[in-house]
Amino acid sequence: MSRDILTLDDVHVAFSPQGLFRRRTAPVRAVRGVSLGVGEAESVGLVGESGCGKSTLGRVAVRLLSPTSGTVSFQGQAIQALPERRMRPLRPGLQMVFQDPYSSLDPSMTVGDSVAEPLRVHERLSGAERRARGREMLHLVGLEERHLDRYPHEFSGGQRQRVALARALILNPQVVVCDEATSAVDVSTQNQILALLRELRHDRGMGFLFISHNLAAVRHVAQRVAVMYLGKVVETGPTARVFAAPAHPYTHMLLTSAPGASRRGAGGATPVGEPPSPVNPPAGCPFQTRCPMVMERCRVEMPAPTPVDGGGEVACHLQTDGPHLAGRPLPETLRAGV
Amino acid sequence: MAMAQTPETAPTHEDGRASRRDRWRFARRFLSHRGAVVATGFLGLVGVVAVIGPAITPHDPLAQDLGAVLQPPSATHLLGTDDVGRDLFSRLIVATRTSLVAVLLSVAIGAGIGVPLGLIAALAQRTGGLLMRVTDGIMAFPPILLAIGVIGVLGPGLTQAMVAVGVVFVPRFARLTRTSVRHVARETYIEASRVIGTPLRRVVMWHILPNITGPIVVQIAVASGFAMLAEAGLSFLGLGVQPPDSSWGALLGRALPYINTAWWLGIAPGVFITATVLATNVVADGIGDSLGRETRRDA
């Protein structure tokens, strides 16, 4: 893990609903002890359903949020408690792209000014130089110079997302956190963006933390995947291994839930239930309430991450106690249940 | 010009490049509101009269003619004469400036103090809550009563009266600004700015102020209308402008005792007050509509 540029170590985040009359409410435990690293020229996928804490984790990674406990380090420096003034010099290297292309651009700014904002903050350049750099970035994301002086409302969602991407890339960051960056755009735009991310990884050695609920997108762009459920990482591993031989019952459920002809062909495999509330997560394994292979032990004891054949780790008692899943045909119980 | 020039607190670019606001879109939309255009024209006219007023009066507005008091409108005195024989038309023209200056003064105080206060209140969590409780307290007073209280301390006079009205406006501007800023602060582009590392001062200048201009401009127009009425009311009560100067409200007040014998005296000042207030509100509506955000282009 020493070669990682961005490292999160045992990060916990809890939100306490603030306010005069409800200070007593139980905190929302969004992230519960997650460790993750992104290396140079590496793309790490973070998948999970809404409410699993993946977006919170992304915000912690770029220090939009401070973790309740745990450390976040960037280029070997702990940043989780760094004051903004000392954080600022590190910012150019650590950028983020957000999900909503409609609210991520200032409606009163031209696209050119939005894209050039990082330059105005971090580099002393003339207006003409900034414009040239902005033009260069727009070309990179597939837009044209004439778009520089337009306002966001003149653009489609896909084009806005390209602009937001250009803004994140203009300082040539080392790591970019993409929070559902392609979830609100058409497949065509999504694939174009994914191809660009790959290219940047190869050519410039950029690292990506690609947060998404879209398994297909993650599969295209990530080399390693971490699967989150209810604030915890339940499985990590090389993308190929995780998709071909999921070791955690939840990962398996996610993969078999993806719509398509193959799911239709398999027939009668409807996943059960919905994630419980992160306000009061169950003791033991977070997935116990929906797991078709739940055991007595899962209700009391949180399984520890255990290595999996083919790479990565899984936090599941099946891995140590039962017929573990990875690389083997699925046990009958799981087939019937999922 | 009552308000047409007051808005635009938007910062200009440090490198002085062309305005960042989409002025043309705004102008196009605004011009399509016929009522707002007419109202703007009327306010423009009032503004011109305020500036060149003393030069165009047909009579000396202060010259008394005790031989011709309370005259009905005629060819020499277009709107008649008042109780000491002064030409009402001339007095009305001269009073325009007083009324408008009074409005500008109070709105400038209200916005000038209220907007920064609201900004601070929105950005500083702890002090913000405290500031808002104080403004809530001020807002609990009826505005005119509060103004009368301030005059009780400062003494009567137009400037004092309008300072008092300005004080009444402060919490309203502060509250609106705070709400608008908090609304804008929730947008993702503010988060994006934080990730970029843009210092707070610049976030305010680049992103927050330009995006709260809309509601504040509308509030300025609405407040102008209210200030016009408040000036009229206070002067009517004798707490505002002092003789021999006059304002529309003072003219109206002076006409009151003669409502049975010379009813026409109050008509002209009353019509101008009403028309100007109406015009500022119509313009405010027009601005509000024209600044409206683009709707999302969803599937």
Next chain:
Amino acid sequence: MSQEAERGATLLNVEELSVEVLTSTGWTGVTDTVSFQLRRGEVMGLVGESGCGKSTTALALMGLLPKASARVASGTVWLDGTDLYSLSRRQWEDLRGDDISMIFQEPMSSLHPAFTVGEQIAESVRRHRDLGRRDAWQRAVALLEKVGMPEARARATCYPHEFSGGMLQRVLIAIALACEPKVLVADEPTTALDVTVQAQILDLLRSMGAEFDLSILLVTHDLDVVADICDEVVVMYAGQVVEQATVKEFLHAPRHPYSRALLAGSRPDGDDSTELHWIPGAPPTPGALPPGCRFEPRCAHAHDRCRAEEIALQRHPDGSAHRCVLDLSAPRGE
């Protein structure tokens, strides 16, 4: 997947439907002579990129276009022999929710926040059926059970904000099915849902379709969803139908270059290959359409003829259709 032979009679017949919307330059066409037939018991997917007119078409055949900004310029919609556009507003309101109903992407905005979901289901039952309060409530609870709501009796007394998105979508399906309609129009019903919940809702739609002998028109941009649940596909581009085919034909041998490009981009069968495909450029905006084929500027197979003239929709004997001078399914050996 009903038996191929037993394809039912046409239930919903959309004929040459053209819709216009009001823009700054006046009324502009957003759909152009859209025609398709939905058969009894069939699930039809209406697909295309955002802005292609698929949602507009769905709203138009429900009579739900916003009056001030959109209108049906020409065309007819027949539901089981009734010309919908000849109905009075009153008659249409009686029909909606009874014979044809609709569900949307955001279930929350379709429900009233101040009434319990049970009351809202019962209300829609009573709107169309002569039932007492108590009977309607019983029916509401039964419907909630049917759509897979756990503890239906208790949950019927809850308010919309107490439900997750997936559960709300179940509530909406219960309301839509309250009067056993013949046709269900579903506009992106699973787009806002998580993948495991999406699978649940798709399976629910499938089983409800079979149980009620329901025809479903599914508006979606997601070809994986189409592959999962649809029998028939209508592909729209820039307001026109560019291809209609059975889902099998569409997935394996699309005729139109746009269909092929869409499929290459999403690959519903989960291809492992790492190459990424996309369609260059962006769809044209209504009012600024290219002169010939509307897809021509983005088409990999375009030639001069495509620029010269509008391309007519070719109907094939097997019920499929496509709008292109080429037929990409023809040379199989490619």
